[in-house]
Every structure is written in structure tokens, then in C-alpha cells.
Amino acid sequence: MQLKEKYLKISTCSLMSNTQANDGIPPDVLSKVKKYLQPFQLSTEMLQEVSARLRKDLIRGLGKHSHHKAPVKMLPTFVRATPDGTEKGDFLALDLGGTNFRVLHVRLEEAQKVLKMGSQICTIPQAMMVGKGEQLFNYIATCLRHFLKSQKLKGQTLPLGFTFSFPCEQLEIDKSILIHWTKGFKCSEVEGKDVVQLLKEAIHRKRDCHIGSVAMVNDTVGTMMSCGYIDQSCEIGMIIGTGTNACYMEEMKNVKRIEGEDGRMCINTEWGGFGDDRSLADILTEFDVEVDKTSISPGVHIFEKMISGMYLGEIVRLVLVKMTKDKLLFKGQISKALGTPGQFETKFISEIEEPDSGLENAMKILTELGLVWDPVDASVVHLVCDTISSRSAHLCAAALATLVNRIRNNRKLDHLETTVGVDGTVYRKHPTFSSKLQKAMRLLAPQCNITFFVSEDSSGKGAAITAAVAQRLAP
Structure with missing residues (x-):
């Protein structure tokens, strides 16, 4: 006192x-x-x-x-560098942090121009927030698949930035273990598991949907x-x-x-x-x-x-x-x-x-x-x-x-x-x-x-830019 x-x-x-x-x-x-x-x-x-x-x-x-x-x-x-302005190309971004889930296509061009080419919002039903984890990730993969089709990106394999705003222990930039759910989510069989791997497995199950390297961020x-x-x-x-x-x-x-x-x-x-x-x-x-x-x-x-x-x-x-x-x-x-x-x-x-x-x-x-x-x-x-x-x-x-x-x-x-x-x-x-x-x-x-x-719109653009930096630094 x-x-x-x-x-x-x-x-x-x-x-x-x-x-x-x-x-x-x-x-x-x-x-x-x-x-x-x-x-x-x-x-x-x-x-x-x-x-x-x-x-x-x-x-x-x-x-x-x-x-x-x-x-x-x-x-x-495991983000080891900030952008240097030379990052270029097309990237995907997924943003899951609440009841609305977003998919984005981001294009980075010369002179530090960020062009958000398109985005889609998918509402996550309440029942899905407390259901099976596999069901949630299947839904995310389905939204991504529909988005790629609507943006005429199907067939391309683009790097992906994944914003997952829940407490995680990150082991690598593409490996992150969910500690516990928050914000009304309580999906089974996800806590203690690598959410990036769960996402990749769900996308793989779609067979005609593909992504490149993944960078996970908050x-x-x-x-x-x-x-x-x-x-x-x-x-x-x-x-x-x-x-x-x-x-x-x-x-x-x-x-x-x-x-x-x-x-x-x-x-x-x-x-x-x-x-x-x-x-x-x-x-x-x-x-x-x-x-x-x-x-x-x-x-x-x-x-x-x-x-x-x-x-x-x-x-x-x-x-x-x-x-x-x-x-x-x-x-x-x-x-x-x-x-x-x-x-x-x-x-x-x-x-x-x-x-x-x-x-x-x-x-x-x-x-x-x-x-x-x-x-x-x-x-x-x-x-x-x-x-x-x-x-x-x-x-x-x-x-x-x-x-x-x-x-x-x-x-x-x-x-x-x-x-x-x-x-x-x-x-x-x-x-x-x-x-x-x-x-x-x-x-x-x-x-x-x-x-x-x-x-501006950091959750989406930032995830895509993180994927771009990771790609620039990759051996």
C-alpha cells in the first residue's frame, strides 16, 4: 500500500x-x-x-x-523478418477470430502497393462453433474452395497466410498448437493439436483445392x-x-x-x-x-x-x-x-x-x-x-x-x-x-x-504479407 x-x-x-x-x-x-x-x-x-x-x-x-x-x-x-518492400505476387489469406471467417486474395506489387483483389465473409453457425473440429475445418476448406472458384484462381497453388486469433503455442511458422478455445468456440478434438495440419488435411479432402506454404500469425x-x-x-x-x-x-x-x-x-x-x-x-x-x-x-x-x-x-x-x-x-x-x-x-x-x-x-x-x-x-x-x-x-x-x-x-x-x-x-x-x-x-x-x-485491414493483408516474407526468406 x-x-x-x-x-x-x-x-x-x-x-x-x-x-x-x-x-x-x-x-x-x-x-x-x-x-x-x-x-x-x-x-x-x-x-x-x-x-x-x-x-x-x-x-x-x-x-x-x-x-x-x-x-x-x-x-x-517464428516470423524472423519484417517486410523489405520487395515482396511481390499473389497470396491467399484466411482470418478466423470470431463468428465471421474471411477468405482473401491479396496481390503485392512494386512500390509497396497492396491490392486486395477480393474477399468473402462466411458466417460460422453457432452449432459449428461447439461441434466437431473436423466439421469446422471442413467448412473453412469449403469456403476457400468456393472463393477460389469465384476468383478464377482454381488450379493455382498460392502461399497462404492464416490468422488464427486463439491462444496457441507456435512451434514453427507453419506449426501451431491450440492451447484452448476462447470467444465462444469449443470444437472437440482441436485443443492440443496443430491447427495448420488440421487445415491442410481438410483442404486435402477437397481433392480439387490446393494451397502452397502456410504462415500462421495472430x-x-x-x-x-x-x-x-x-x-x-x-x-x-x-x-x-x-x-x-x-x-x-x-x-x-x-x-x-x-x-x-x-x-x-x-x-x-x-x-x-x-x-x-x-x-x-x-x-x-x-x-x-x-x-x-x-x-x-x-x-x-x-x-x-x-x-x-x-x-x-x-x-x-x-x-x-x-x-x-x-x-x-x-x-x-x-x-x-x-x-x-x-x-x-x-x-x-x-x-x-x-x-x-x-x-x-x-x-x-x-x-x-x-x-x-x-x-x-x-x-x-x-x-x-x-x-x-x-x-x-x-x-x-x-x-x-x-x-x-x-x-x-x-x-x-x-x-x-x-x-x-x-x-x-x-x-x-x-x-x-x-x-x-x-x-x-x-x-x-x-x-x-x-x-x-x-x-488498414491488418488481419487479412498482414497474414498474406507474412506468407510473402516467409517465401522470400525460404532457402
Whole structure:
């Protein structure tokens, strides 16, 4: 508890000031509101401490004997290089990460042009998500077969990038063992097996459908590779959306669980698990504890629950409920909607923080939630949203600073110039998230000049580009 008090009492950090968010709140009300919000306001010193803790966890995750118990898994991806811009040709991509499955044909041309020639979305029926694994992969192969026919590609044997966004232990770029299903999937006879082999077997059963080499990636790697094809200095991929994760290029000599000392390999950090060993307990608020306790996976992915889109709206709702119970908001009256978990959506935060229409949006949302409000209530809700989204951006910056500082130190550079490929609805849709994150990065990684590249359609293009890089590097 001493750490928490030490760092939260620092109130001079430039990251904390937002006078605009305080507008419209009388001083006596503001002083009471700030008591609820103070635990979310992390000083630069505390963010540096968070970064230092993550740095230790990265090393544990990379270790030959320590990675099994590391909360930050640091999974090798067997992607050994980023694009150099010379990749060319036709590639297929499969993207399975939810109820919609996509097939794409991607053409790479000179001057780093990516032409997505065609795509098809196949909806996976609920029964198939919990049925036999063979049935699921047969369905994927059938969709691929129909797509090849519709694109007049039948008869060609093209390399394939496979985005499979479920927890896997990757053994080679074309060999990946499913650890466990998530996102509502529970297909039998797949966990513990090589999903690339299951895909190949299903395609082979079609007899008239053929693919070339396969490169398997997750969405963070896809983001890095998609952006890296256009900007060759991109060596980090980051997702800040429903969930959060990042990958980066690590020196092979530091990846102790894989043989080899030369070159680099992309590491999928799985940083959402940061804090699962209680290393962030001193900065968790009572609202974070409640969100974790009532989630479907208590004690798991603590960092993700503090910063990602799946949880931010619920954190705001819990703060508003407590303020209302203490008669600071809405005349002490909690509506049915406000009292129901999940009813304050994360997209409301983005709408409420719109620079020109935020307060107007807040009033509309509060009305839709069945609340009796006044202008002061709307201003307080705006401040709550700003505080919680700011913490998200600042914690994200602390984690990202860990990666860029590590790359700089690995290469013994006084100054690092690098690009971060970014995707995810929180980064894309929130009006000030990116600026908050970048401002914090300037404080936490002052020796790094970072360009942020927002990815377009990274899951599909990135998988295809990964297959192209693997083909370029093949002996």
C-alpha cells in the first residue's frame, strides 16, 4: 500500500491536467468528485514504475526455464523478418477470430502497393462453433474452395497466410498448437493439436483445392507486417480494441527458449496478462477489482481489464453508480439501465469526449439510460470518462515504452527511430486516445522518436504479407 500512496499523492504530473474536463462543475462538487477519481490518476513516476515491472516480466517470459510461470507469455512467432518492400505476387489469406471467417486474395506489387483483389465473409453457425473440429475445418476448406472458384484462381497453388486469433503455442511458422478455445468456440478434438495440419488435411479432402506454404500469425503480427510493408521501420504491432496485445522484433540471442543466436524474431508478448501475478495490485482501484471479480475469467488478463474496450465502459458505470449512491449524481437515483452491468458501453466514452459535441452527447446518453440529470451531472460524467480513458492511454504508453526502450537498449542506440503499427477500435474511434498516448510516450521514452501507423485491414493483408516474407526468406 505504501507504493500506491507514494505515487498517487504526486499531483503535479503534466499528464493529469485537463481543465476543459472540469468546466461546468462547481468547486465544491469538483473537490468531492476528485476523491473518487484520484486512484485513476497515475503520475509519470508511477507509469515509469509500471514500465519497469513489465520489463522484468518480458525477461521472465523470454527465459528458457522461467517462461512457464511468466504472466506475460512472450510467445515466439517464428516470423524472423519484417517486410523489405520487395515482396511481390499473389497470396491467399484466411482470418478466423470470431463468428465471421474471411477468405482473401491479396496481390503485392512494386512500390509497396497492396491490392486486395477480393474477399468473402462466411458466417460460422453457432452449432459449428461447439461441434466437431473436423466439421469446422471442413467448412473453412469449403469456403476457400468456393472463393477460389469465384476468383478464377482454381488450379493455382498460392502461399497462404492464416490468422488464427486463439491462444496457441507456435512451434514453427507453419506449426501451431491450440492451447484452448476462447470467444465462444469449443470444437472437440482441436485443443492440443496443430491447427495448420488440421487445415491442410481438410483442404486435402477437397481433392480439387490446393494451397502452397502456410504462415500462421495472430492479429498483432498481422498489424506489424501490414504496416511494415509500407514503412520498413515498423517493428512493433499493437492492438488497442476490445482486447489489447502487442508484438515486437526481439534479438534471437535473448529468446532463450529457441535455439539460435543470429538475427531477430517477432515475439507476441500477450501483455494483456501483465498483472496476473498481482504485480499491479497496488494500482488497482476498487472498480477494477469488481470488474475482474464479475468477469468470466477472474484473475486473468488484469492489464487488459484496466485498459481495453471490453471493460472501460463497465469501469465508468461502476464509478457512476457509486457516485450516485453517495448522492453526488442524478439526485441519488440509479436507473435500471445504469444499475445493469454492460449497459454503459465503451463507445459512450468516445461520444462523450468528442471535443465539439461531447456534453450534448452526454446528455442524450444519460437520457437514454433513463437518468434524471442536470448540466452539472453531464459535466461530471464527462470528467469521469476523460479520467478513465486517460488512464487507459497512459498505461498503454507505459507498456509500449517498455518495448521501444528495450529495442533501443538491445541495439545499444543513443536514439531510436521506429514505427508502431496500430489497430483496434479504442485507438481508432476515441477522439483523444492517440494524442494522450503519444504525449505520455514523449515522457516515458524520451530517447525514442515514434511514428504511429494506423493499420488498414491488418488481419487479412498482414497474414498474406507474412506468407510473402516467409517465401522470400525460404532457402
